[in-house]
Amino acid sequence: MITIENLSKEFLQGQQSTEVLKGVNLNIKEGEFVAIMGPSGSGKSTLLQLLGGLDVPTNGTIQIDQKYLNGMTEKERTIFRRKKLGFVFQNYQLLSTLTVEENIAFPLHADGKLTNEKNRMIQELIESVGLDGLNRKRVNLLSGGQQQRVAIARALVNNPAVLLADEPTGNLDRAKAEEILSLFLKFHHENKQTIIMVTHDIFAAGFADRIVLFRDGVVDRVISRKDGDYAKYLASFMA
Amino acid sequence: MSVKYGILTLLFRQTHHGYELKLELDSLLGIKGKVNPGQIYTTLDRLIRDELVSSPGLDDQERKRYELNPKGKDELVGWLLEPIPNHGTKDDFFFKWNCARTIHFEQEKKMLEQQKAMIIEGVLELTKLKTELLLQNQEKRYLLISGMLFHLEADLNWINQVENRLR
Incomplete structure (x- = not known):
């Protein structure tokens, strides 16, 4: 479903170049829930940006659903992103002056007028993320947990094949984080969505099928519960 | 004890x-x-x-x-150097760690890391079980497992604090 080959990314700051990704190779199966963990600056968020087509790699390729992101024009990438990918960010990135339903409907405007069917889908999403009755409330009046629910509904409104989440529970306490992760799990289970979640939290990563550890711009190890020494490795990795 | x-x-x-x-x-x-x-x-x-x-x-x-x-x-x-199983009480590990500090045990770091590995294993196993219970709508068992995870989180936070202060 997703094939990442020899992916690298360099950022230029004046004369100085920093290589954030240094040849990442990774395969993610359709319908898989993958957590990416690693220290700050290890390149995990950059990988997510490249996967989402929000930036382009310096070298290497990304294939999603048998399509190379590299070969696309900016416009093609935007359309691909809108149809195939959903994003959830740590700081929600909602339009603060709009209401819950306006935020969720936002990605649909690019495809033209809201039809009755689309409006019904928005209502269903609002219910499934547990925000019934808050349709017309402005999002800046909601709590952090509620805002993240709006962001998840917005990310899912196009029924994307892949959901990319960057520290989705980073700003939430344990109980609120649990609610958000339960929603991910529900959508992953019901819609077979592929989820790639960057997190620093082992309690969130535990929801995933696999944990990919990043260090210094490369995949350090892919953790599976079947490996006998995984816990020891994780303990020293997190030290 | x-x-x-x-x-x-x-x-x-x-x-x-x-x-x-x-x-x-x-x-x-x-x-x-x-x-x-x-x-x-x-x-x-x-x-x-x-x-x-x-x-x-x-x-x-x-x-x-x-x-x-x-x-x-x-x-x-x-x-x-023998980690306390997750079903043991945290007091057992506090006592063991207290003994280690009392003798200025040179392998304290290893001891903490081993205990941490034991907790992480518990966290991942219990979270896996918790997600299955959540999908099966087994509310009571889900909440019980959640409670056990909250305890493990507190234990892990404490070990992280000790490790940070050792640096």
């Missing part, structure tokens, strides 16, 4: 007579309370029988002194 390992910890530092051991053990156990003197002497007899401890004789006030044998030292180090 193990009187045996408490005694081995105290004798690791220096020789003691029985009454000193009682006072020091009370302090090592902290608020968990006092040890019955009878329990100390029975444990000392057993430790001597098993050659973990011996007595070099009496002190100037004719009190019997006790010292740690090399076998006793090995026994203590082995115990310190």
